[in-house]
Amino acid sequence: MTLLKVKNIEKHYAHRPFIFKRKLAAPALQKVTFSLQEGECLGIVGQSGSGKSTLGRIILGIERPTDGEILFQGVNLYDTTSQQKKLIRRDLQAVFQNSYHSFNPKQTIFQILEEPLLNFEHFSKTERQHKVKELLNCVELESKIAEKYPSQISGGQQQRVNIARALALHPKLIILDEAISSLDMILQKHIIQLLQTLQKDLKLAYIFISHDLQATSFISDRILVMQDGQLVEEIKKDEAFKHPASLELYNAILPCHPRERTNNNTSY
Amino acid sequence: MKKVLEVKDLSVKIGEEKILTSINLSAYQGRVLGIIGESGSGKTMLCQAIMQSLPSIAQITHGEIFYQQQDLLKLSAAQLRAYRGRHLSIIMQNPSAAFDHIQTIERHFRETLKAHFVMTKNEIRQLAIESMSKVNLPNPEQLLHYYPFQLSGGMLQRVMIALSLAIQASIYIADEPTTALDTVNQKQVLTLFDRIRLETEAAILLVTHDLGVIAELADDVAVMYKGEIIEQANVYDFFDAPQHAYTKKLLQSRITF
Numbered sequence: 001m002t003l004l005k006v007k008n009i010e011k012h013y014a015h016r017p018f019i020f021k022r023k024l025a026a027p028a029l030q031k032v033t034f035s036l037q038e039g040e041c042l043g044i045v046g047q048s049g050s051g052k053s054t055l056g057r058i059i060l061g062i063e064r065p066t067d068g069e070i071l072f073q074g075v076n077l078y079d080t081t082s083q084q085k086k087l088i089r090r091d092l093q094a095v096f097q098n099s100y101h102s103f104n105p106k107q108t109i110f111q112i113l114e115e116p117l118l119n120f121e122h123f124s125k126t127e128r129q130h131k132v133k134e135l136l137n138c139v140e141l142e143s144k145i146a147e148k149y150p151s152q153i154s155g156g157q158q159q160r161v162n163i164a165r166a167l168a169l170h171p172k173l174i175i176l177d178e179a180i181s182s183l184d185m186i187l188q189k190h191i192i193q194l195l196q197t198l199q200k201d202l203k204l205a206y207i208f209i210s211h212d213l214q215a216t217s218f219i220s221d222r223i224l225v226m227q228d229g230q231l232v233e234e235i236k237k238d239e240a241f242k243h244p245a246s247l248e249l250y251n252a253i254l255p256c257h258p259r260e261r262t263n264n265n266t267s268y
Numbered sequence: 269m270k271k272v273l274e275v276k277d278l279s280v281k282i283g284e285e286k287i288l289t290s291i292n293l294s295a296y297q298g299r300v301l302g303i304i305g306e307s308g309s310g311k312t313m314l315c316q317a318i319m320q321s322l323p324s325i326a327q328i329t330h331g332e333i334f335y336q337q338q339d340l341l342k343l344s345a346a347q348l349r350a351y352r353g354r355h356l357s358i359i360m361q362n363p364s365a366a367f368d369h370i371q372t373i374e375r376h377f378r379e380t381l382k383a384h385f386v387m388t389k390n391e392i393r394q395l396a397i398e399s400m401s402k403v404n405l406p407n408p409e410q411l412l413h414y415y416p417f418q419l420s421g422g423m424l425q426r427v428m429i430a431l432s433l434a435i436q437a438s439i440y441i442a443d444e445p446t447t448a449l450d451t452v453n454q455k456q457v458l459t460l461f462d463r464i465r466l467e468t469e470a471a472i473l474l475v476t477h478d479l480g481v482i483a484e485l486a487d488d489v490a491v492m493y494k495g496e497i498i499e500q501a502n503v504y505d506f507f508d509a510p511q512h513a514y515t516k517k518l519l520q521s522r523i524t525f
Contacts, residue, residue: 048420048450154307155307183307184306185477185479185522185523186306186517186518186521188523189521189522189523213451214523215523218523249451251455252452254454254455254478254480255480256480256522257483258484258486258504258507261483262484
C-alpha cells in the first residue's frame with residue numbers, strides 16, 4: 001500500500017528578502033515527485049546542496065513547500081485540520097545528523113523518551129517507565145542510562161536514544177537525515193543493522209537521506225539521486241547507475257583495500 | 269626516507285585519567301601516516317599534543333616530540349611559534365569553525381603569511397592566488413574577497429590546505445579533514461593530499477575513523493584504541509594481515525555492497 005505520495009514539490013527561497021526587491025533564487029526543489037510503499041526503505045542521495053534535506057524537512061512539515069502536495073496515507077499534509085496533523089505527526093518521525101542538538105540538554109534520557117508518550121498516550125507513570133525501558137532495550141542500551149543527561153553519553157549512544165525516541169509511538173515512517181554520518185564505522189554498521197532489524201520487526205518505512213552512496217545502497221530497497229533540486233535518477237537495488245550525477249557519487253566511493261586505489265601513483 | 273617527525277613515548281593525562289599512553293610514532297617525508305581509531309580513542313588529543321595546543325587541563329607527563337632534530341617540548345612559547353603554523357600545519361575537521369567569518373579570505377592569507385615571512389601585500393596576494401589555484405579552487409582572484417561563510421565546506425577545506433601550501437609546511441596534521449564533507453568533496457580533498465605529498469614531499473598525518481580514507485591515501489597505519497597505539501603496519505599488511513583483535517573487528521565493520 002502506498003504510504004507517502006510526494007507530488008510536484010517546488011521550493012524557492014527568496015534570494016534577498018529586501019523590502020522592495022524579492023528576487024527568486026534558483027529553486028531548492030523542482031518538480032519532485034515520488035511515492036513510498038509501506039515498509040519500504042527509500043534512499044535519497046546527492047551532494048551537499050542538492051536539496052535532499054529540504055525535501056526531508058518538507059515531508060516532515062518543518063518547512064512549507066512553495067508548490068505541490070504531500071499525501072501521507074491519502075491525507076494532504078498541508079491542507080488539513082490541526083487535529084489530523086497531530087495524528088500524522090505521530091506516524092511520521094525523524095532522526096537527524098546531530099543527535100545532541102535535537103535533545104533538550106536539561107532533560108534526562110528518561111524525560112526525553114517519555115515526552116512523546118506524554119504527548120500522545122495516556123500512560124501511568126509505571127507504564128511509562130516500563131515503556132522507556134523497553135525502548136532502550138530495543139536499541140540495545142542499558143536501562144540505567146535513563147538517568148543520565150545527553151552530555152554524559154557518547155555520540156553513538158545519543159544517536160540510539162534518538163532512534164528510540166522516534167520509535168516510541170510506533171510510527172509508520174522514519175526520516176533518517178544523515179542519521180549515521182557523524183558516527184564512527186563500528187557504530188555505523190551497528191546502527192544500520194539495528195535499523196534493518198527494527199524495520200523487519202515493526203514493519204517500518206524509512207527515508208534514508210545521505211551523501212554516502214555506500215551506506216545508502218546497503219540499507220535501501222530503492223534509491224533516488226538528486227542534483228540541483230531535481231530527482232535525476234531512480235535505481236532499484238542492484239541496478240547500475242547511469243546518470244552523471246549518480247556516477248559522480250559512485251566514483252567518490254572510497255576503496256575497501258589499498259589495492260583498489262584510483263589515484264595510485266605511489267610505488268612500493 | 270627522511271624522518272621529519274618522531275613522537276617518543278608520549279603520555280598525556282587529564283587529572284588522574286590517562287588520555288594517551290606511551291605513544292611512539294614516526295612520520296616520513298612524502299609519506300602519509302594514517303591514524304585510525306573510534307571516537308574517544310585519543311586521536312585528536314594526539315594531534316593537539318604534537319601541535320602543543322592541548323586544553324589547559326591536559327598535561328604531557330612524559331615523552332618527546334622531535335621535529336627533525338628539535339624536541340618541540342623543550343621549546344619556549346616564543347620559539348615554538350616559529351615552528352607551529354610554519355613547519356607544522358594543522359587542518360581540522362570543521363573548516364567553517366577554523367576561519368574567522370568577519371575576515372575575507374585574503375586577510376586570512378595575510379595574517380598567516382605575515383606571522384612567518386616578510387612579504388608585501390602584493391606578494392601575498394600573488395602567492396594566495398597561486399596556492400588556491402593549486403588546490404583547484406575556481407576563480408582564486410575573486411575568492412580573495414569572499415568571506416568564509418560564503419563558501420561551502422569543501423571549498424573552505426581547500427582554502428585551508430592552500431594556506432598550508434602557501435607557508436610550505438613540511439608536516440600536515442589533518443584531523444578528520446573530510447568527515448564534515450560530502451563524498452564527492454571528500455574524494456577531491458584526498459586526491460589533493462596525494463598530490464601535495466608527491467609535489468612538496470611533505471609528511472601527512474591523516475587522522476580518521478574511516479577505513480576508506482585509509483585505504484585511499486595512507487602508506488602506513490597506526491591503530492589507536494583507548495589512548496594507546498595497538499598496532500602499526502604498512503597499509504597493505506594492515507588490510508591483509510591484521511594482528512590485533514580490535515583491528516580485525518574494525519576491518520569487519522566496513523559496509524560493502
